[in-house]
Amino acid sequence: MKRLLIDEQNKTQAITEAVKVLRNGGLIVFPTETAYGVGALATNSEAVTKLLQYKERPVGKAISVAVADRETAERYVEINNEADQLFKQFLPGPLTVVCNSKHYADTRLESEKATLGIRIPDFDFTLKLLKELKEGISATSANRAGKKTPYSIEDILANNPARKTEMLDLILDYGELPKRPTSTVIDTTTLDMQVIRSGAISFDTPIIEKEITSYEEMIDLGTSFTKENIKGKAESLIIISFNAELGAGKTQFMKGVALALGINETIKSPTYSLLNEYDTHDGLKLIHIDTWRMASVAELEEVLQESYFAHRNIIAIEWAGAAEEMIREKTQQAIKNGVKVIRFNVEILYTNKDTRRIKIVKSHE
């Protein structure tokens, strides 16, 4: 295992080295606009075998391919009209477009329907690398199945036994990446273009989109959002996940939510406790989670009781990205058990020091 700290001076050299490793069937860890990915040359069967061993991913689960441009993508998949539109509108960007595979890449990367996900990362360094390589590489997050989505190299190393880390031939360390959700995955081979995994890009129309200028307004927004969308709809499990930077006002929003639910306790940041649980007077439970300081998903998994994923509960997650896979699995399990789930994604952006743009998108799962 070799770890290269990327800076302005060694960028070109790092790319040359990464290309060499990939062509020799090795695995690299590389940065993207979402999280760190683990890359294997998509056309090299030895490399793909190594990748699957590293990921410990259940058989039959597809792995998408990152390429530099549309021209390269066309060698891998058939791009139909729908895919064509998406390419033009969103790529490069955090969107994985699922198309019919031309079986040019190792077929173990395909889904059971022989489709393949293609993505063009919006990350200058990685795009240059892919251009130089002239081929596609696997674009799956660098964690093993079920572990924390990695936004720093430490996230990967801390959750890997040494023998796993040894499998990674070259780590391209770009420091800590912003904690953005993973890419949205959309299937263009079905009639109605299904979103397979919701992520950074949303195709749903926001239910709320507004700009606010004070803490008080943020609390009010949390209250009105809850009154309109949660109260009285208690037959479902509600999941609220936040996509926002530090200090954007997530906890303020949650104060408003709690107020609307009739919780009298002060809502404090759950950063240190990972999870705070509140009872509302009409028998609901509000579970407030923060993954900011979480070292491994196992920590959260232990405190996150199965019983939370039931009707009438509200689970709100700050920094949801890091635990996304685990939350998704638990949610799927709940759905299998007959629980109805409504998910809200709350995005908060700084427009300047005191103003924020908020976008809330609702999806049924």
Next chain:
Amino acid sequence: MNKNNADKRRNKTENCYILGIDTSCDDTSVAITRNNQVLANVVSSQDDLHMSFGGVVPDIARNAHRERLPKVIEEAFSRAAKIDKSVKPEAINAVAVTVGPGLAIALGVGIEGAINFADKYSIPLISVNHMEGHLLSALAANNKGAKGMDYRNLKYPALGVLISGGHTELVLINNWRNYQIVAETMDDAMGEAYDKVARMLGLGFPGAKALTEMAKQGDPTKFSIPVPLKGDKREAFSYSGLKTALYYLVKKMKEAKPLTRQQIADIAAGFQVSAVTHLLDRITMLTAKYKPNTILLGGGVVSNAYVRKRVRDFCKQKKLELKYAYTKKMFVDNAAMIALVGYYKYLEADFTETDKIDRSPRLTLTQFI
């Protein structure tokens, strides 16, 4: 005092040995006290344990605590026996264990261990509120019996200042074990703000210590950094606005170009002055209102020398007695403070039956346990 309970005590007039256990968060800690003296205080992430796992990474996981606990108990006995030869499991009078606040799964492991020990040696079990531990940590005596103060000699009222990664609260001690929370944070805890700002400045996690070091080389007046709730008369703390202000400042500066070392130091210094001024503002406000005789400091943030200096200056000016633990190890989560509370509860025969003890993750100081 319950008569049955009282009967469980033995050798009432002689030395009282308490085994303390704390697994409230990500550290496993075990301590042994003799009266109010700390004989051993082992904290898994801080002590280089000669057994097999020096420098343990903190981990809240149940299995991690389970694996560490027997080793940490063994280490505590071995260390205490070096100071007092009569320390051995059979000599322990009672086991004191943290029941909350903290993470339920982690608390469970400590409680389980305490029950096992108490059953094995047929001694009483004592439930301890972790926050009461932090409060009393200021009064512990070291293993030579120096620097301590008997809790019962405190001049009431006293004001407890509890500042850590998870808590920021001012506690009025009206009388023996009679607490009132007179101010607490409305959002982020003080230690949390330190860690978050440290990470923004690229100082790692947990970065509070690195931030404090950087602040020493910085000029706090270089950037205009607001003091939280300035001019606001609410009896409460708020650190989230300060965090936001810093985040925005750093973000804007970084967009232009990477921060220089000096800029990082200046921001760190400015943040620290604002964060601690906010603390002092509230201490001043509530001291004027409740007129305490003594101030007790507890919690991980007390490790910060600048915080101690500002509080010390304040106490000097107001002629108040100031107390904080004799060693930094007792500021952070540790079991010696739990054993110390256990000692005072032992004197009152305030025990919990092994089948009644339960974890209480959201316990506050005003809930009597």
